Amino acid sequence: MKESKTITEKIKELEEKANWFSSDEFELDQAKEKYDEAIKLAKELQKDLTELKNEIEVLSEDFSK
Amino acid sequence: MENNCLTPTQFLGILNDTFALQFDSIVIEGEVASFKINQGKWVFFDIKDEESNVSCFMAVWELRMPIEDGMKVVVKGTPKMTKWGKFSFTVSNIKPVGEGSLKKSFELLKKKLEEEGLFNPERKREIPKGLTKIGVISSTQAAGYADFIKILNERWGGLSVKVAHTQVQGLEAPDQIIRALRYFNEHAEVEVIAIIRGGGSMDDLSAFNDERLAREIAASKIPVITGIGHEVDETLADLVADVRASTPSNVAEYLTLDRGAIMTHINYMVNNAGENILRKVNMEKNVQNDKISQIKNVVLTKIANYERELSEKIRLLDALNPEKVLKQGYAILSGDLSLGNVVKITTFKKELKAEIKEINERK
Numbered sequence: 001m002k003e004s005k006t007i008t009e010k011i012k013e014l015e016e017k018a019n020w021f022s023s024d025e026f027e028l029d030q031a032k033e034k035y036d037e038a039i040k041l042a043k044e045l046q047k048d049l050t051e052l053k054n055e056i057e058v059l060s061e062d063f064s065k
Numbered sequence: 066m067e068n069n070c071l072t073p074t075q076f077l078g079i080l081n082d083t084f085a086l087q088f089d090s091i092v093i094e095g096e097v098a099s100f101k102i103n104q105g106k107w108v109f110f111d112i113k114d115e116e117s118n119v120s121c122f123m124a125v126w127e128l129r130m131p132i133e134d135g136m137k138v139v140v141k142g143t144p145k146m147t148k149w150g151k152f153s154f155t156v157s158n159i160k161p162v163g164e165g166s167l168k169k170s171f172e173l174l175k176k177k178l179e180e181e182g183l184f185n186p187e188r189k190r191e192i193p194k195g196l197t198k199i200g201v202i203s204s205t206q207a208a209g210y211a212d213f214i215k216i217l218n219e220r221w222g223g224l225s226v227k228v229a230h231t232q233v234q235g236l237e238a239p240d241q242i243i244r245a246l247r248y249f250n251e252h253a254e255v256e257v258i259a260i261i262r263g264g265g266s267m268d269d270l271s272a273f274n275d276e277r278l279a280r281e282i283a284a285s286k287i288p289v290i291t292g293i294g295h296e297v298d299e300t301l302a303d304l305v306a307d308v309r310a311s312t313p314s315n316v317a318e319y320l321t322l323d324r325g326a327i328m329t330h331i332n333y334m335v336n337n338a339g340e341n342i343l344r345k346v347n348m349e350k351n352v353q354n355d356k357i358s359q360i361k362n363v364v365l366t367k368i369a370n371y372e373r374e375l376s377e378k379i380r381l382l383d384a385l386n387p388e389k390v391l392k393q394g395y396a397i398l399s400g401d402l403s404l405g406n407v408v409k410i411t412t413f414k415k416e417l418k419a420e421i422k423e424i425n426e427r428k
Contacts, residue, residue: 007223008195011327011330011331014331014334015334017338018334018335018337018338021337021338021341021342022337022341026341026345028342028345028346028349031342031345032342034338035338035339035342038334038335038338039335042331042332042334042335045327045331046328046331049222049324049327049328050324051222052221052222052223052324053218053222053223054217054218054221054222054223054224054225054226055224055225055226056214056226056228057225057226057227057228058205058228058230059227059228059229059230059248059253061229061245061248063229063230063231063241063242063244063245063248064231064232064237064241
């Protein structure tokens with residue numbers, strides 16, 4: 001089963017996708033498809049970031065002894 | 066009477082048992098006098114007020130902060146009669162109190178640790194980026210802890226935060242924090258340890274000027290960040306830590322990315338990509354318009370050339386038009402130009418017939 005990417009990996013992927021638009025590899029014919037992919041990934045990232053919660057555990061160890 | 070007779074050892078034993086039962090752990094506050102260290106192992110001093118003084122004894126290794134005569138201190142310990150019948154207060158903990166004593170003790174210990182190189186910048190380790198596991202040492206009831214958690218949750222998520230609840234002020238605090246540091250170093254898989262305490266008086270923060278705590282922080286295998294008090298407060302724990310943040314909130318800011326800033330960055334990237342497309346489309350449009358314009362110019366030039374050539378030809382043809390010659394007064398003579406023959410003479414307006422009467426050669 002394919003493991004889901006971390007937020008950091010997704011941000012890196014989005015940066016690569018965004019860089020394509022200002023690179024020499026830019027092709028107008030592919031721009032629409034690439035832009036749609038970037039938008040999809042950006043929305044996914046925003047959802048991930050909003051839903052991300054910290055797990056806070058107060059240890060049961062007694063440090064007074 | 067003889068039945069109640071005790072040996073001196075028995076008597077002192079009973080006395081010490083009674084002391085232990087009645088005065089399990091006494092805290093006395095007073096001024097230090099006659100402070101001395103014997104054989105590098107034992108500490109003797111008196112603690113006094115205006116009327117009385119109590120002889121105190123403790124082991125050197127239990128001395129956590131530099132002490133000098135005249136310092137105001139708090140001592141914790143148990144009373145004891147020695148086998149020589151002398152009263153002594155056996156101290157398990159001592160700490161300066163009052164701003165003057167605290168400052169003096171702080172400066173002495175700071176100098177000592179500084180000379181040992183414990184504050185050297187080259188000892189400082191970087192806190193790893195992209196943290197996922199954080200160890201926190203703080204009192205979970207403290208306002209500073211609440212601030213830390215609030216900022217941490219606002220800024221980032223997905224972190225595993227393990228919290229060691231300890232006292233963060235008072236005589237017991239340094240040992241509890243030391244135990245928590247050891248726990249994280251030995252048992253917990255955390256990438257950084259954050260020691261947190263909100264603001265307070267110099268006395269409140271003095272737990273963080275404890276020599277053993279400072280050494281434990283310096284010896285931690287895991288990088289340590291401190292956020293103790295406010296920006297202006299300086300403790301020895303701050304000085305030996307790998308990173309000193311100004312407040313508990315600042316620790317949270319230091320350890321985490323800001324999800325708000327990341328969302329802004331994401332929006333910027335997407336908007337920028339869209340603008341790049343529009344720019345490239347406009348550039349392409351300009352290139353095509355230039356090409357159309359060039360083609361149009363070539364066609365128009367050619368048409369103009371054709372028009373000019375045609376006009377020239379028309380002008381030439383026009384010049385050769387016989388009607389135009391006749392209009393100038395010339396006439397066309399046609400027919401057999403022999404003597405006596407009738408020929409046709411055409412002028413601009415008339416056609417004439419004439420007979421040839423004479424023929425002469427032109428000279």
